[in-house]
Amino acid sequence: MSAEFDLIRAITADLPKSDKVTLGVGDDAAALRFDGDAVVSTDMMVENVHFKQAWSSAHDIGRKAVAVNVSDIEAMGAVPTAVVVALAVPRDLERAWIIEFSAGVREECDRAGVSLVGGDMSRSEVIVACVTALGDVASRRPVTRAGARAGDVVAVVGKLGWAGAGFAALSRGFRSPKDVVDEARCPEVPYGQGVVASDAGATSMMDISDGLVQDLGHIAELSGVAIDIDAATLEVSEPMARVGAATGKAPLTFVLGGGEDHALAATFPDADDVPEGWRVIGRVQEGSGVTVDGEEPEVTGWDHFA
């Protein structure tokens, strides 16, 4: 048997399979059973654009590829169920890198409660990983970005600004503070909270991947409302403050503009609806755009095409 099939066999040996998976890896396609509507999202991660081998281990990159995609499924208020993973690597990359990447994929699948059901492997000049994640809204409806109403409160769960501070540290040649650098290497996605928010009556939801202000801007635009963030509610953690001091950046810019933490942001009709573990950070109002304490903030998010 060829080297390609041999490697794929090593990676996919003894894969756990949930009862949602009616046919796992090894055929032209996998088969899945959904109780309600299925949700699907895809994201590509490219070496030296989304990650650097000097900053992240193969294991980190495998974990992150799954995490950032499952985060989009959480953001719909769905139960994440499965992922497929396509990977392209340079010809001279060691086989051990691919095995470690795959171990990271499997570890994050375990954390997220999803099954790895398929993939593809090929060659490229740089490492490229593309993950497509699937989820089941079951008896619920998908929570979109378009349902926020004036009077709702805005709440978040998960970290904000940690990954941004971590990237700022890494790009200046630091390998610490560990907490923020680890978050840049692989975000700690608040798994399970998407369904919690949906059941609590969230009117809109999304994950924060491009920066808090930019991403809340999508909810504001699609819902036809304005959002005001209360700066006093935003936490600047101690490691974030240290990175700010070391890099000369205001730590709050990590919180407002730093992406890739994959926190969840949602709107709820009333502060009493906000689930345990979520923090209220603002209000939905009539109008348009996103403000911080009533003022237009001076932060921008991530734009691959700027």
Next chain:
Amino acid sequence: MSAEFDLIRAITADLPKSDKVTLGVGDDAAALRFDGDAVVSTDMMVENVHFKQAWSSAHDIGRKAVAVNVSDIEAMGAVPTAVVVALAVPRDLERAWIIEFSAGVREECDRAGVSLVGGDMSRSEVIVACVTALGDVASRRPVTRAGARAGDVVAVVGKLGWAGAGFAALSRGFRSPKDVVDEARCPEVPYGQGVVASDAGATSMMDISDGLVQDLGHIAELSGVAIDIDAATLEVSEPMARVGAATGKAPLTFVLGGGEDHALAATFPDADDVPEGWRVIGRVQEGSGVTVDGEEPEVTGWDHFA
């Protein structure tokens, strides 16, 4: 609004949406409704590995990215319903290339009867396209590679060897014969025939992407049977013969070893079960491996990791 969102808006304007799609592009994830089990498959196409800009237009590459993935859905005997497309391109690639690629994606989605429901766009040194396709088996069961039984007949629908001959011509600097070169640029997938085969009682099925002998080897292995191909049933088309003469290759090697035509191969209990338009090319027997007229063939398929 940023250049990235502006471009995505241009690409996704007025997308057609089937009634299987309950939420289209523009949110964290799309939402789909399935009548039966869902099938899912993913494939990545990398510049200078799977295609060359000198050989294929942006439109061809967009079409092919969809075609090769939907082919896997057909191979399960499912109705193709939706695709998501992730694209990474170099910073200096013209915007027109991306618009043309997207037009190709949309054209092939129309041909295949699937909805484009999501995507991702980012930067890379070379062009990388990753498509994930979804299908609905509805009231059927997925047709796997594992159900062939001794006594079944082997049949195919679609082209065999045309793309292989096309690549052989292109790699020698020719731009003709047009029919085989076009097939190399974008395969003509026999859309709809997966369900036809399933309804006709196919016991196993797959699409031919790595070469007839190699791919039938997967059915043989997973079904625990042997397959013998009757060489007299294989058509060597006139353009294929011309490429053989020009390149010094036996034309039958294109048919037996050339991949990327994405024909469908299936096994049926009896010749009378074989649907119209399919050609019987061999028999399933006790044993293991694939033979041609009882002999082991001297062809190999495609291995990215050889």
